[in-house]
Amino acid sequence: MIDANAYFGGWAVRTLGVRDPAEFLAAMDRCGIDVAVVSSLKGMVHNTRDGNEEVIDLVEAYPSRFIGLCCVNPRLGAEEILTELDRCLRSGLRGVRLYPPPQLYDLDDWELMEPLMEEAERRGVPVYVTKMLTHGIPYGTTPFRSIKSFVERYKGVNIVATGMNYRDRLDALRLLRKAENFYVELSLDSGVEAARWYVEKAGSDRILMGTGYCLFYPLVGVAKVSTARIPEEDKRKILHENAARLFSLER
Amino acid sequence: MIIDAHAHISCWEELGISGDADYVVELMDLHGIDKACVSDSRSLRYDFVQGNDGILRAVRRYPDRILGYVTVNPWHGEEALKEFRRRILEDGMVGLKLHVSHTRVNYHSPLCDPLLEEASDLEVPVLIHCYDGGASADKAASKHPRVKLILGHMGGPDWFDAIMVAKRHPNIYLEICSSVMERGIIETAVRHIGAERVLFGTDMPLLDPVVSVYKVRDAEITEREKRLILGENMARILNLEA
Structure with missing residues (x-):
């Protein structure tokens, strides 16, 4: 089972942060998660380079358990972010994480986004876009309209x-039907029967199970899919196969 | 026994989500929920008498599974009070639901005083939509110390403030359903006020019962505390046999 969206590291809000890999792995084991796709919370809201360093260390220590995403802030300039992306990908990270509101840029500022997205396409790595981290946390929300424009512009x-x-x-359903490069991860969807809702309307090929750990109770994210009223084949895709395909993992 | 202290029979057309009594019972069966206390979104967003009629139909369709909250708009004064009393005494509903966001009446407002006093006299709980950290409930509980006040969504993002409010008022209960799914919420509430005043609720069919069920199952608390939260506390409040 692959957790397609987890967060690692310190966190200023209450005591949610998990900096200890052993604690993180224990939570994964308790929930039956084999591999977690992790982003650094520090990288998302404070300092991208320092945050990426945390995730590089984690992936180096446990290469079979973690897939790391590289946080970049396009506002820092093309040269700096391409250098950082190159460093991270060479160090074993496998994708990009964006969270525009705390880093003070717009996702549809094409002048900023173009160099990064050209490089992401050239290297064939997925890009994660954060709409929000969790409810009530003051780091802001990426407008869905800009996510839609972004997805439609960077089809590769x-x-x-x-x-x-x-x-x-x-809104996500409309975009799933239009854009084959668009994936929805479920950890923050608290609404009724999320997995079934998407599967019945858009199929299961681009839906991903995520837990949002260390911010959320990890078992909730797993149970949303494992208890869902959908065929076993769809569960396998959401719990494992789609993420494996996204990151070109061997089955 | 698992009792859901906060559910609905509802339609949210703008979200593509809806659920009648049959659907709610399907969800209950799926997640092992024995009984659910429900209100109707029509009561909250349109006409409370029509909504309460819908709840009564649901209760009569599933008398062993669905329990009804009466919803009223405090602005309607004596009419609201009569509706509340009639639904409890004649229709067998089990509590009152108030929602500040739709009626723009804070729970400590004088407009709510007659309803909260009546709930105290009738010895039925009052479920309130609570996303302000319990600020209004704090004042309401001071004015009405006999009423069993259930803070739906546990105060929202400022849930720790709601826990502190509950700590001050033994007549306040915290109900856990929410889109705020932060790890540690349940454990923190239990540590500060004990498991006896923490209640399982789902907000289905808007929210997924799986969120609340697995928040409790994943929480680092004892099995006895989980049983209290999942059903025994609400059974005690409603005088049901556990």
């Missing part, structure tokens, strides 16, 4: 939207 890059709630479903 697989783009995963995280932090989508039930309020986003109808």
Whole structure:
């Protein structure tokens, strides 16, 4: 089972952060998760380079358990972010994580985004876009309209939207039907029967199970899919196969 | 026994989500929920008498599974009070639901005083939509110390404030359903006020019962505490046999 969206490291809000790999792995083992796709919370809201360093260390220590995403802030300039992306990918990270509101840029600022997305396409790595981290946390929300424009513009890059709630479903459904490079990850969707809703309306090929651990109770994310009223074949795709395909993992 | 203290029979057309009594019972069966206390979104967003009629039909269709909350708009004064009393005494509904966001009446408002006093006299709980950290409930509980006040969504993002409010008022209960799914919410509530005043609720069919069920199952608390939260506390409040 692959957790397609997890967060690692310190966190200023309450005591949610998990900096200890052993604690993180224990939570994964308890939930039956083999591999977690992780982003650094520090990289998302404070310092991209330092945050990426945490994730590189984690992936180097446990290469069979973690897939790391590289946080970049396009506002820092093309040269700097391409250098950082290159460093991270050479160090074993396998995708990109964007969270525009705390880093003070717009996802549809094409002048900023073009160099990064050209490079992501050239290297064939997925790009994760964060709509929001969690409810009530003051780091802001990426407008869905800009996610839609972004997905439609960069058709050659697989783009995963995280932090989508039930309020986003109808918009996400339209985009899933239009754009084959668009993926929806479920950890923040607290609405009723999320997996079944998407599978019945858009199929299961681009839906991903995520837990949002260390921010959320990890078992919730797993149970949303494992208890869902959908065929076993669809569960396998959401729990494992889609993420494996996205990151070119061997089965 | 698992009792859902916060559910609906509802339609949210703008979200593509809806659920009648049959659907709610399907979800209950799927997640092992024995009984659910429900209100109707029509009561909250349109006409409370029509909504309460819908709840009564659901209760009569599933008398062993569905329990009804009466919803009223406090702005309607004596009419609201009569509706509340009639639904409890004549229709067998089990509690009152108030929602500040739709009626723009804070729970400590004088407009709510007659309803909260009546709930105290009738000895039925009042479920309130609570996303302000319990600020209004704090004042309401001070004015009405006999009423069993259930803070739906546990105060929202400022849930720790709601826990502190509950700590001050033994007549306040915290109900856990929410899109705020932060790890540690349940454990923190239990640590500060004990498991006896924490209640399982789902907000289905808007939210997924799986969220609340697995928040409790994944929480680092004892099995006895989980049983209290999942059903025994609400059974005690409603005088049901566990």
